[in-house]
Amino acid sequence: MEQPSQYGNAVETASEMAGNPSREPDLGLFGKSSSELVSILGEYGEKPYRGRQLAEALYRQRLNHWDAITTLPATLRQRLAADGWTLGRPEIAESFRSIDGTERYLIQTAEDTVETVWMPEGDGTAEDASDTNADTSAEGGEKADEDDSDTGGWKRATICVSSQVGCAVNCQFCLTAKLGLQRNLTAGEIAGQVVAVLNRHKVVLNKKRVNLVFMGMGEPFLNYDNFMAAVRLLRDEVGIATQRMTVSTSGIVPAVRRFAQEPDRPRLAISLNAPNDSIRETLMPINRKWPIAELVDAVRAIPFRQREKITFEYVLLDGVTNRREDARELAALVRRSQLPCMVNLIAWNPGPGIAYSSPTQDSVLAFQQELVVAGIQTYIRRPRGRDIYAACGQLKRTTDQPPIPALVMPQ
Ligand code: SF4
Structure with a gap:
């Protein structure tokens, strides 16, 4: 169901930019x-x-x-x-360190800066445990022996990578949306964030387990070609298996259909955030263009690897998406989808100029319990780097805001 809208134009503009080779240095x-x-x-x-x-x-x-x-x-x-050839790798220009060990970077490209986040020991969600929900014996799978002798004692880490500067999707709970879409990143700028961060932490890839999540600034599926080219660079040249990568989409259905055809691809997360279309439309205008049923249909066409599951990401907004009836409706939706899946619950991370409230810890646990009782594997994402604007939905190249108190959630 196509509905002309200002939002739809933004999608088309982003797609055109992705195909514009003149942006590649x-x-x-x-x-x-x-x-x-x-x-x-x-x-x-x-x-x-x-x-x-x-x-x-x-x-x-x-x-x-x-x-x-x-x-x-x-x-x-x-x-x-x-002859003018440059090595041209993006470099870390500025870094911010959270009390929980998370680091947020402003990474300098030829044109501007983009944000990347380093989370030692991950965030407690499905992406951390990629070995348990994807078949790592498949081609390209790597084994880490979890040696902690070389880089500060961490055993696994997650790097959150940006695919665009800003974002056109305009999710109402997200600080990145406030930037609007500025431009698509090139494949080198996407992969370069990872290489710059690996270099900073002197990571030896066959000794450490590093997961990549394409969940930073931007909608990767609105920069599809450059995003997938970056995935291939990271797999073939840098040496990170696609089974250790997860891409999150707000639900760009034509790109999900392309993704389903990829012979080797990252794991998929769907940024769902609501139990039905009417709530989702108020939070995510994208839902007017591609409603939940159409999105789920497209995801069903993906040939899943053995033991692979997709993740439904669900941001809990107090009084909006975290009520008991929301949990029950979400459980019914997930079961109806018949997808091999799990749910990540994310207590909303606040930011200036956004009028939602974070849920209490008790309500997060109660919401999880409803899903667990319904037989749905459900994780609570541990907020990482909230105090330095590095947590989910907080990436806006902040340099001058007062710190937000860190939040301790149950493990
Ligand atoms: S949540 Fe993701 S898709 Fe939505 S506005 Fe923020 S960066 Fe864009």
Whole structure:
């Protein structure tokens, strides 16, 4: 059911931007695949192994200065630099540290800054436990031996990655929406956030378990091609299995249908946030374009891996989505969907200029209990980095607001 609206125009604009190659910095090497690098260096008369050495330097060794790439001859580096080629990886420009260990970064791209969040030990939800709900024995699966000897004692971590600067989707409970959509990030800018953060924490990927969640600024499925190109870079060049990645969508149905056709893809989370269309429309204008039933139908077409489940994300807004009848209606909706799934409950994280209230801990537990009684696997997301505007729905490049008190939720 198509309904013309201001919101619909924003979606189309975002899609057009995604397909606009002029936004990709022409001479930035970071963001190009091994085969593209082989081809670029081939034009300099170099053998294919030189391109692969450059890919190794950019993505595995995470080098970001010509001088450091000593596997390439100095004369070749000089010729590339003289022709205007840059390494071009985004770098951390500013960082904020929460009392709970979470770090939020402003990451500098060629044009502006974008936000990325590092959560040591994750946030207690399904994405943390990716081994338990996806078949990691599938192609690309990696094994981490959870060695904590090299990087500050953490055993697993989650990186929350942005796909756009700002967002067009305009969810009423989200601070990012206040920015509007500024632009789509390139594949290199999306993957570059991950590499910059891995580098900051000196992560050795085969020693540590790192999960990626594409749940930062923006709607990844409104920047679909660049998002999936970033996934392939992260898988093939950086070395993170897609089973350790989760992408969240507000429900862009045509993109969900494309996603269903991907031969190798991240896990999927649906940002549901309401038990029915009428409440969801008030919170998420996207629902007027693609209502819940249409979204669930599109998700059903995904061929799920063995033991894989999708996640329904559900933000609890006091008096709006956290009532007992909401829990019962949500349970019925989830059961009716017949999807292999679980639910993540998120106590709303406050932000300036948004008039909702956070639920009490008791009401969060009562809501969870209703779902559990209905036989639905349900997690409560531990708020991470709330005091530094790093928690879910709080990413707005905040640098000057007073801290929000941290919230301790039951484990
Ligand atoms: S919740 Fe996600 S999709 Fe909705 S406005 Fe915020 S960033 Fe965009």
